[in-house]
Amino acid sequence: MTDRTTDNTAIIDATTARNEILRVENLSLWIKKGADEIQILHNASFSIKDGERWGIAGESGAGKSMMMHTVAALLPNGSTRTEGAILYRLKDGSWQNLFDIPYAKRHEFVSKRVAFIFQDSIHALNPNERIRKQWAATAKLHHPGITDEECEEHLLERMDTFAIPGGMGTLGSYPHQLSGGMRQRIAIAMALESQSKAGAYEPSVRNGIIVADEPTTSLDSISQRSVVDYIEYICDKGGKTLLYVSHNLGILQHLCDNLMVMKDGVIIEQGRADDLFFRARESYTKAIVRETLNVMGKTSGGMS
Amino acid sequence: MSDIATQTTTPSNSSVVLEVRGLVKEYRKAGSPFKRADTFEAVSNVSLDVRQGEIVCLLGESGCGKTTLARMIMHLTRPTAGTITLNGCEMQGLNERRFRPLRQYIQMVYQNPFDCLDPSRRVGSLLEEPLKLWHPELSKEERTRRISGMLQECGLDESCLVKKPRQFSGGQLQRLSIARALLVDPKLLIADEIVSALDVPIQNQILDLLVRMKEEHGFSVLFITHDLSVARKVSDRVIVMHRGEVVGFGATDELLENPSDPYIRKLADSVFTFEGCPD
Numbered sequence: 001m002t003d004r005t006t007d008n009t010a011i012i013d014a015t016t017a018r019n020e021i022l023r024v025e026n027l028s029l030w031i032k033k034g035a036d037e038i039q040i041l042h043n044a045s046f047s048i049k050d051g052e053r054w055g056i057a058g059e060s061g062a063g064k065s066m067m068m069h070t071v072a073a074l075l076p077n078g079s080t081r082t083e084g085a086i087l088y089r090l091k092d093g094s095w096q097n098l099f100d101i102p103y104a105k106r107h108e109f110v111s112k113r114v115a116f117i118f119q120d121s122i123h124a125l126n127p128n129e130r131i132r133k134q135w136a137a138t139a140k141l142h143h144p145g146i147t148d149e150e151c152e153e154h155l156l157e158r159m160d161t162f163a164i165p166g167g168m169g170t171l172g173s174y175p176h177q178l179s180g181g182m183r184q185r186i187a188i189a190m191a192l193e194s195q196s197k198a199g200a201y202e203p204s205v206r207n208g209i210i211v212a213d214e215p216t217t218s219l220d221s222i223s224q225r226s227v228v229d230y231i232e233y234i235c236d237k238g239g240k241t242l243l244y245v246s247h248n249l250g251i252l253q254h255l256c257d258n259l260m261v262m263k264d265g266v267i268i269e270q271g272r273a274d275d276l277f278f279r280a281r282e283s284y285t286k287a288i289v290r291e292t293l294n295v296m297g298k299t300s301g302g303m304s
Numbered sequence: 305m306s307d308i309a310t311q312t313t314t315p316s317n318s319s320v321v322l323e324v325r326g327l328v329k330e331y332r333k334a335g336s337p338f339k340r341a342d343t344f345e346a347v348s349n350v351s352l353d354v355r356q357g358e359i360v361c362l363l364g365e366s367g368c369g370k371t372t373l374a375r376m377i378m379h380l381t382r383p384t385a386g387t388i389t390l391n392g393c394e395m396q397g398l399n400e401r402r403f404r405p406l407r408q409y410i411q412m413v414y415q416n417p418f419d420c421l422d423p424s425r426r427v428g429s430l431l432e433e434p435l436k437l438w439h440p441e442l443s444k445e446e447r448t449r450r451i452s453g454m455l456q457e458c459g460l461d462e463s464c465l466v467k468k469p470r471q472f473s474g475g476q477l478q479r480l481s482i483a484r485a486l487l488v489d490p491k492l493l494i495a496d497e498i499v500s501a502l503d504v505p506i507q508n509q510i511l512d513l514l515v516r517m518k519e520e521h522g523f524s525v526l527f528i529t530h531d532l533s534v535a536r537k538v539s540d541r542v543i544v545m546h547r548g549e550v551v552g553f554g555a556t557d558e559l560l561e562n563p564s565d566p567y568i569r570k571l572a573d574s575v576f577t578f579e580g581c582p583d
Contacts, residue, residue, distance in 0.1 A: 220365040247504060249504070249578050249580070251576050278580060287582070289582045296504075
């Protein structure tokens, strides 16, 4: 374990470039269970530069989701304990450790920088409210003082930006009336509301990070393709940094330049995606590459 | 429509286990006292054959009617029109009492194993139940012998008999569901998205298990999935459904490599492929 940690730290030291925007150093996470504590993450270290696209791979229970929830300050304070540092780069170039911010203010700090896309959009949206109402509430939260008319116009503009079809009809629907792919698009647009500029209607501000936690796992292949293409489109258009959690190496190969592989709460290998897919060092990475090739290996002809 | 079912690429000498002809299921949409309710065809005029010992894949996106079709074959939903014949015995129109003797020949494994095994009971009693029901003549020892044999075939051991479902992982539970379905020696196994909730390595193991068990026991499988790579891995023939209708059918490789139908092409193009080198 120790040698892996030093390995990761070395990677960070070598890449202290100017455009780094997020640094995680020796992050460990414990979940309290009665009197005991279960360690979920072991000394995770990585560094993300502006505009990079990272894939996070590993099987269920490897700690991928928990790591992202920790980075996005989404974990409850009372039942977890953390060590290490999560450093966000501020506009003046200095670093802010998330754990130095009082717990109550952490989420606000993170929500300005990170848009979190959850696995299942049906649970991320309120089933009892029409899309218009819940989206407007999010927009008003991030743009205080906006009037109802401006808000409506803002939503239509955003739908246009995010290629969400249907206009007023979509806004007037309840989440269950929309298809899974459409719901996921709306959830993504709402998640990115924090990084929009009201009035100016810019698609995004820079330095925004999108964290996508298996956003397509519950979708069929056509909707899956449309959501993945869509995330790619938003990243291209807005210059977003992407952290994409998935156990589907095909999607990660399509979407990401860099990859980290997790197993039992440890980042066992990280680097350029192609290096990991073709020249992995760790036997576990080789094993998942082999398994994936077995199920979804490229065949000649016909397929994209 | 019957031409769809007869145009199969498997040798015609193997016997047909399941024959579906012109199956329709209509649902009424919500109406009001002032307006007649519209109807919605979830499955329209579907015909298919499943032959002895083959894996037929039913492929389509969410909401295309795959599961409704499976439920009708399982006699859980009453079809609006059409016929279903299992092993030469017509099933539609039978009431539950008359259908019951047929039920053991047709078993289903579901998408989410956590939802279909009673969480409050131990695995031993869950596995014993179908045997008690269908083979009441068996002694306790014989039941135990069959169960442990089946567990071994499915890659599990007897220590799991005293555990409860929540003590297992998703992949292990799916193995248990397959073991439970196969204990009564079905002719047809309907596998409804059985691997979509699992990780890729575990998916592989479950698919390998299914194919191996099919080879050994000789049952037929109607494999429902939306995942093209899974369909390509396990199935001999594939039937593509879209909006309740069959839009394509044929040998898996032929149909998916050179799709003529625009929907099948879209489906084939939507699949993420993967390139890599494990060594």
